[in-house]
Every structure is written in structure tokens, then in C-alpha cells.
Amino acid sequence: MKFFRQLLLAPVALGLMAPVAATAGEMNLDGINQYAASEDQVTSITQFSDVQPTEWAYQALSNLIERYGCVAGYPDGTFRGKKPLSRWEAAALLNACLDRITEVTDELRRLLKEFEKELAILRGRVDNLEAKVGELEANQFSTTTKLRGVATFTIGGNSYGGDGRATLAESALLGKKVAPGQNFSDAAAAQQGAVAFNYNLDLFLDTSFTGKDLLRTRLRAGNYGSSPWGAANPDNLVGLNAFEIAFEGSPGADTVMVNRLFYQFPLGSSFTATVGAKVRQDDMLAFWPSVYPADTVLDIFTYGGAPGAYPLTLGSGGGLWWKSGGFSISANYVAANGNVGNPNDRFNGGGGGIGTEGSAQTGSAQIAWNNENFGLAAIYTYTSPEGGLAGLYGGNGTPLANLGYALSDSVNSVGISGYWQPSNSGWLPSISTGWGLNSHSASNGSAGILSDAIDGAQTQSWYVGLQWSDVFIKGNSLGMAVGQATFVTKTGDDDLLEANDGNYAWEWWYKFQVTDNISITPAVFYLSRPLGQLQKGGETDAGFDNFGGLVKTTFRF
Incomplete structure (x- = not known):
């Protein structure tokens, strides 16, 4: 997860650090609103009409959609992968993925707390097994x-x-x-x-x-x-x-x-x-x-x-x-x-x-x-x-x-x-x-x-x-x-x-x-x-x- 976040943040950080100021036209607020509004509409990469398996980032995009659910498209069913990414669009994408990561982390915390006793028992058994294996190896x-x-x-x-x-x-x-x-x-x-x-x-x-x-x-x-x-x-x-x-x-x-x-x-x-x-x-x-x-x-x-x-x-x-x-x-x-x-x-x-x-x-x-x-x-x-x-x-x-x-x-x-x-x-x-x-x-x-x-x-x-x-x-x-x-x-x-x-x-x-x-x-x-x-x-x-x-x-x- 840490490596994925680094990959995700790298282009966003580069975009945010660019010295050129964005104009209102470059922001394309209507497009951003359309993009954000369609977040829940995509569950499979096959829903994008303009994404082909031959694309170099096809597998990466598929993983983001199907495993993390944090990529959305436009209302017309396109992804527009060749279109330049604005800073606003990058922020929307980053926010969606971070929200999903936060949800997963919270779920893991709840599960860890719920099975805290069982995990402690398992850890004890593993420690005992490691000790016995060590003893067997020493006295084999x-x-x-x-x-x-x-x-x-x-x-x-x-x-x-x-x-x-x-x-x-x-x-x-x-x-x-x-x-x-x-x-x-x-x-x-x-x-x-x-x-x-x-x-x-x-x-x-x-x-x-x-x-x-x-x-x-x-x-x-x-x-x-x-x-x-x-x-x-x-x-x-x-x-x-x-x-x-x-x-x-x-x-x-x-x-x-x-x-x-x-x-x-x-x-x-x-x-x-x-x-x-x-x-x-x-x-x-x-x-x-x-x-x-x-x-x-x-x-x-x-x-x-x-x-x-x-x-x-x-x-x-x-x-x-x-x-x-x-x-x-x-x-x-x-x-x-x-x-x-x-x-x-x-x-x-x-x-x-x-x-x-x-x-x-x-x-x-x-x-x-x-x-x-x-x-x-x-x-x-x-x-x-x-x-x-x-x-x-x-x-x-x-x-x-x-x-x-x-x-x-x-x-x-x-x-x-x-x-x-x-x-x-x-x-x-x-x-x-x-x-x-x-x-x-x-x-x-x-x-x-x-x-x-x-x-x-x-x-x-x-x-x-x-x-x-x-x-x-x-x-x-x-x-x-x-x-x-x-x-x-x-x-x-x-x-x-x-x-x-x-x-x-x-x-x-x-x-x-x-x-x-x-x-x-x-x-x-x-x-x-x-x-x-x-x-x-x-x-x-x-x-x-x-x-x-x-x-x-x-x-x-």
C-alpha cells in the first residue's frame, strides 16, 4: 500500500509544484464536477469505451478500478486517458483513493480489535512452535x-x-x-x-x-x-x-x-x-x-x-x-x-x-x-x-x-x-x-x-x-x-x-x-x-x- 501511494502521489506532487498559474479556463470546473459526479459509476475497466487492452497502462488502471474502486470516468462512458490531467482533477482522484484507503484501514483496525484475543493466542502458539522447532534442530x-x-x-x-x-x-x-x-x-x-x-x-x-x-x-x-x-x-x-x-x-x-x-x-x-x-x-x-x-x-x-x-x-x-x-x-x-x-x-x-x-x-x-x-x-x-x-x-x-x-x-x-x-x-x-x-x-x-x-x-x-x-x-x-x-x-x-x-x-x-x-x-x-x-x-x-x-x-x- 505504501508503494502504491508513492506511485499515486508522484505525478500529483509534480503537478502541484508546477510554477505556471492556472486560469479559470484551465481549471475546467464543469469537467471536474462531471468527473466527480461519476465516481460510483465504474466497477470494471470494460465500462470505458475508449480504453483498449493494448494501452500501456491498461493493467494499472484495471487494478485501481477493480481492487481499490477509486477511479471514475466521465458520464459519456469514457476515461480520456490521453487528455492532460489538471491539478483539480488530480486532487479529485487523489481524494477518492485516499478516502478508500482510509476505509480499508478502519476496517482492518476494527477486525484486529474484534479478534484481538484470538490473534494473541495464535501469536503464542507460533512462538511455542518456533521454540520447539529450535529445540528439535538443536537435538536432532x-x-x-x-x-x-x-x-x-x-x-x-x-x-x-x-x-x-x-x-x-x-x-x-x-x-x-x-x-x-x-x-x-x-x-x-x-x-x-x-x-x-x-x-x-x-x-x-x-x-x-x-x-x-x-x-x-x-x-x-x-x-x-x-x-x-x-x-x-x-x-x-x-x-x-x-x-x-x-x-x-x-x-x-x-x-x-x-x-x-x-x-x-x-x-x-x-x-x-x-x-x-x-x-x-x-x-x-x-x-x-x-x-x-x-x-x-x-x-x-x-x-x-x-x-x-x-x-x-x-x-x-x-x-x-x-x-x-x-x-x-x-x-x-x-x-x-x-x-x-x-x-x-x-x-x-x-x-x-x-x-x-x-x-x-x-x-x-x-x-x-x-x-x-x-x-x-x-x-x-x-x-x-x-x-x-x-x-x-x-x-x-x-x-x-x-x-x-x-x-x-x-x-x-x-x-x-x-x-x-x-x-x-x-x-x-x-x-x-x-x-x-x-x-x-x-x-x-x-x-x-x-x-x-x-x-x-x-x-x-x-x-x-x-x-x-x-x-x-x-x-x-x-x-x-x-x-x-x-x-x-x-x-x-x-x-x-x-x-x-x-x-x-x-x-x-x-x-x-x-x-x-x-x-x-x-x-x-x-x-x-x-x-x-x-x-x-x-x-x-x-x-x-x-x-x-x-x-x-x-x-x-
């Missing part, structure tokens, strides 16, 4: 790092059925968790039949130095190892998603460990590179081919139906992906024993290095395409598990399939996985599905007498997962999945070992979204033949099955 954790966490409580247990009894060979294959002649269900109930309450905690420290890169440090702790879903259970297929901690180098229950440490950065506009001393296969994939929640119940349903092709091997490694539109190509390498200096394989007292016989290494290549509703991926993974149990992550296979991986020199795996999800919640669920095939080789005889059975053997897996969103209450979801954990479908020598390793797994769950950060998920699950082929033949024809239930509470912060 880091200018480059963000901390987020996920804490999970799980309470539940298992029940077992069937009258199958273990043979001597089966007892040996199960690590003597079941004594020869003992009932499988009795042994499982004796070891893991109690209800237990466990926890898992993940802390993510995400650091960016350029705004486009990522240094991720993941700290993890939990006590699932001896839980109803832990390694002590004769049924290795009941591992929960949180149970992966037992297979990621945890030094013990309730011990905080560095679970991830890798750096990810762009190379140009389409490529992204990842390198880490502790990085997992899926950290280096541009696309994950499933929308079925990875943090629901059984770990079996986490790997796109192909745990052999998506083994989620954790160790030293690096990878590169390319993305353009919906297409992506990813390639990566991980050595589970990449932090160990002994290059020999574990059968020769070693198990370490990068690119050695003892690396327990995997190399993967994935091609994928996705849009908002649909995604599809094909992946190939080469696994050399001689240095350790690489290639079949956690409890994702029957005991015989796990043994085949443990004793193989190499495994070639392929997987095809995809999903479809509706644009809006309703009766149609999202659908995620996948299938995997693994070919085993044990040509160097490291598997001993089982080499012939393992060399040329094949294992497979598949799953279908459904999820309905906004079920009963907005934000809540319902889901179920069915599939087969990795099982032997072909052996290298049918005379030595005939494949009969099939099994089925189901899970059902409902997630209550209590708040934006807290959810409660009750769930039940069923495993028809968790021991696979060990439940067939001889004294085990009566079978062995596993039914379980749990309630999981998740806190995100």
Missing part, C-alpha cells in the same frame, strides 16, 4: 539419517495329529528329534506343544547423503529360536516370517545384531547399484513379484512361490538393476560366507571367501514388468551351497528337499511369479501366485552314498495368496494362502529313492488396524504332511499333520 538425531522401527509380539502354539512312527533312518534324518519307533505327534508335542509368547524387533537406520542414495543399517533382535516356530521343532515348515532371524546369523536370543548393512546409489537415470558387506538377495531386486503381505503368518508364503529362485541369501555381495517405465532387469551376487577367509568348502574344513568353493553363493538374474494393477517376473538363480545351507532359505522345504540342497554341489532354479490387484477394495481380492523348479547336481560325490539320488533330482514349489482390503471396517484386511513348500518331485535314481514328498500348507488371517501404527492379526494354519516323504512307507503310513494358531501384534514407529 541426524541431518542425514531417519530411524524407523517395527516391533512384533506373537502368542500362540501348535497341535499335532496322526499316528505315524519314526524309523531309524527317519530319526537320523530329523537329527534325532524323534526317537526310532516314537510317534511323530507325541515327539513334537513333547518338544514344542506349549503356548509361547515371543517378540521380534527391527530398527532401520536409513541414511542419504545426496537425496538419491541410501545407506541402510538394520538392527535386529528376537527370541524365536526356541519358540513353537523355532529350530527345535521336528516340523521345520512352521517357521514364521519373523523366524528368519534364526537363519541370518543371530548370535543368540535377545541379542541385538547388525542384520543389514549396504549402500545403494544411482548410476545415471536408469541404473541403480547396490553393494554391501551384509546384503540380502531381495535388497538388490528392482521388483518384488507379489502383493501378498510378507509379514503375515507362515514363512512358506514369503518367496513368490519359488524359494529356490528367491532364496534371500544373506551375506557379502553386490547387484545392479535397470528400470525404464514398467520394465526392469536385475542381476546380483551374494556369498553367504563372504566374510570368511578360508576358501575351502565345508566338507574340507573350510567354508568362506567370495567366488570360492566354500562361498555358499548365489547369483540371480530377473526380468520383470509391472503397472499399477499387474506385475509379472521371471528369475533364474544359480546356487552353489557347498560352503553351507545356501539356496533354500529357512524352513521352506521338506526334510528331504532340505537335505538335497545341503548335499548338492550346485542347484539351478527358475521361478515365475506375478500378481493382480483391483483398483478399489471390494469383493475381488488381490491375487498373488508363483511356481518354482530346481535342478540339483551332486556330481563330485560330496553327498556320499546319496550322490546318485541327488544328482539329477528336481524339487518344486508353488502358492496362491489372496487378500481382501477394507473388510468389515475400512483399513482392516482378510487373507488366505495355499501352496506346497519345496518338495522332491524327481530323484536321480528311482531305485535308490522314489519321490513321494508332496505336502500342502494353508493359512487364514484377519488384520485389525487398531491405529495407523498398531495392528492385531489373529491367524490359523494347517500343514498336511510337514515331513513329506518321511511320513510314507513302513510304520509311518498313519501320517503326521500340524494345526496351529496365533495372535500377532505389530507396532510401527
Whole structure:
């Protein structure tokens, strides 16, 4: 307003300072009276018949009329912009504008007085906010790092059925968790039949130095190892998603460990590179081919139906992906024993290095395409598990399939996985599905007498997962999945070992979204033949099955 008044007063002041005296004719009192009398007649610049948009002062005149209402014209509808401005006309124009400014100022004074208390409160709040912002800036954790966490409580247990009894060979294959002649269900109930309450905690420290890169440090702790879903259970297929901690180098229950440490950065506009001393296969994939929640119940349903092709091997490694539109190509390498200096394989007292016989290494290549509703991926993974149990992550296979991986020199795996999800919640669920095939080789005889059975053997897996969103209450979801954990479908020598390793797994769950950060998920699950082929033949024809239930509470912060 101050600048406007200066602009307005400048020509008027110049006119008033002119030394030439005005005559009565120059005053044109009749014209001034006409001008003053027409003050209230103009509300838009379009009312002037002689003012065109091409005029150099068109916008300035429009602002004076429409914003300030202090410009008038002549009764004939003209502005006469090219006519010289007399001192009297300047005085009339100045008086009209100053009157308007005075009115606005008075209105503002009245408003300020009327809302004096409210404005005082707002000023106090602003002062408090400024103080808090200053305190946060002075005590912030880091200018480059963000901390987020996920804490999970799980309470539940298992029940077992069937009258199958273990043979001597089966007892040996199960690590003597079941004594020869003992009932499988009795042994499982004796070891893991109690209800237990466990926890898992993940802390993510995400650091960016350029705004486009990522240094991720993941700290993890939990006590699932001896839980109803832990390694002590004769049924290795009941591992929960949180149970992966037992297979990621945890030094013990309730011990905080560095679970991830890798750096990810762009190379140009389409490529992204990842390198880490502790990085997992899926950290280096541009696309994950499933929308079925990875943090629901059984770990079996986490790997796109192909745990052999998506083994989620954790160790030293690096990878590169390319993305353009919906297409992506990813390639990566991980050595589970990449932090160990002994290059020999574990059968020769070693198990370490990068690119050695003892690396327990995997190399993967994935091609994928996705849009908002649909995604599809094909992946190939080469696994050399001689240095350790690489290639079949956690409890994702029957005991015989796990043994085949443990004793193989190499495994070639392929997987095809995809999903479809509706644009809006309703009766149609999202659908995620996948299938995997693994070919085993044990040509160097490291598997001993089982080499012939393992060399040329094949294992497979598949799953279908459904999820309905906004079920009963907005934000809540319902889901179920069915599939087969990795099982032997072909052996290298049918005379030595005939494949009969099939099994089925189901899970059902409902997630209550209590708040934006807290959810409660009750769930039940069923495993028809968790021991696979060990439940067939001889004294085990009566079978062995596993039914379980749990309630999981998740806190995100």
C-alpha cells in the first residue's frame, strides 16, 4: 500500500509544484464536477469505451478500478486517458483513493480489535512452535539419517495329529528329534506343544547423503529360536516370517545384531547399484513379484512361490538393476560366507571367501514388468551351497528337499511369479501366485552314498495368496494362502529313492488396524504332511499333520 501511494502521489506532487498559474479556463470546473459526479459509476475497466487492452497502462488502471474502486470516468462512458490531467482533477482522484484507503484501514483496525484475543493466542502458539522447532534442530538425531522401527509380539502354539512312527533312518534324518519307533505327534508335542509368547524387533537406520542414495543399517533382535516356530521343532515348515532371524546369523536370543548393512546409489537415470558387506538377495531386486503381505503368518508364503529362485541369501555381495517405465532387469551376487577367509568348502574344513568353493553363493538374474494393477517376473538363480545351507532359505522345504540342497554341489532354479490387484477394495481380492523348479547336481560325490539320488533330482514349489482390503471396517484386511513348500518331485535314481514328498500348507488371517501404527492379526494354519516323504512307507503310513494358531501384534514407529 505504501508503494502504491508513492506511485499515486508522484505525478500529483509534480503537478502541484508546477510554477505556471492556472486560469479559470484551465481549471475546467464543469469537467471536474462531471468527473466527480461519476465516481460510483465504474466497477470494471470494460465500462470505458475508449480504453483498449493494448494501452500501456491498461493493467494499472484495471487494478485501481477493480481492487481499490477509486477511479471514475466521465458520464459519456469514457476515461480520456490521453487528455492532460489538471491539478483539480488530480486532487479529485487523489481524494477518492485516499478516502478508500482510509476505509480499508478502519476496517482492518476494527477486525484486529474484534479478534484481538484470538490473534494473541495464535501469536503464542507460533512462538511455542518456533521454540520447539529450535529445540528439535538443536537435538536432532541426524541431518542425514531417519530411524524407523517395527516391533512384533506373537502368542500362540501348535497341535499335532496322526499316528505315524519314526524309523531309524527317519530319526537320523530329523537329527534325532524323534526317537526310532516314537510317534511323530507325541515327539513334537513333547518338544514344542506349549503356548509361547515371543517378540521380534527391527530398527532401520536409513541414511542419504545426496537425496538419491541410501545407506541402510538394520538392527535386529528376537527370541524365536526356541519358540513353537523355532529350530527345535521336528516340523521345520512352521517357521514364521519373523523366524528368519534364526537363519541370518543371530548370535543368540535377545541379542541385538547388525542384520543389514549396504549402500545403494544411482548410476545415471536408469541404473541403480547396490553393494554391501551384509546384503540380502531381495535388497538388490528392482521388483518384488507379489502383493501378498510378507509379514503375515507362515514363512512358506514369503518367496513368490519359488524359494529356490528367491532364496534371500544373506551375506557379502553386490547387484545392479535397470528400470525404464514398467520394465526392469536385475542381476546380483551374494556369498553367504563372504566374510570368511578360508576358501575351502565345508566338507574340507573350510567354508568362506567370495567366488570360492566354500562361498555358499548365489547369483540371480530377473526380468520383470509391472503397472499399477499387474506385475509379472521371471528369475533364474544359480546356487552353489557347498560352503553351507545356501539356496533354500529357512524352513521352506521338506526334510528331504532340505537335505538335497545341503548335499548338492550346485542347484539351478527358475521361478515365475506375478500378481493382480483391483483398483478399489471390494469383493475381488488381490491375487498373488508363483511356481518354482530346481535342478540339483551332486556330481563330485560330496553327498556320499546319496550322490546318485541327488544328482539329477528336481524339487518344486508353488502358492496362491489372496487378500481382501477394507473388510468389515475400512483399513482392516482378510487373507488366505495355499501352496506346497519345496518338495522332491524327481530323484536321480528311482531305485535308490522314489519321490513321494508332496505336502500342502494353508493359512487364514484377519488384520485389525487398531491405529495407523498398531495392528492385531489373529491367524490359523494347517500343514498336511510337514515331513513329506518321511511320513510314507513302513510304520509311518498313519501320517503326521500340524494345526496351529496365533495372535500377532505389530507396532510401527
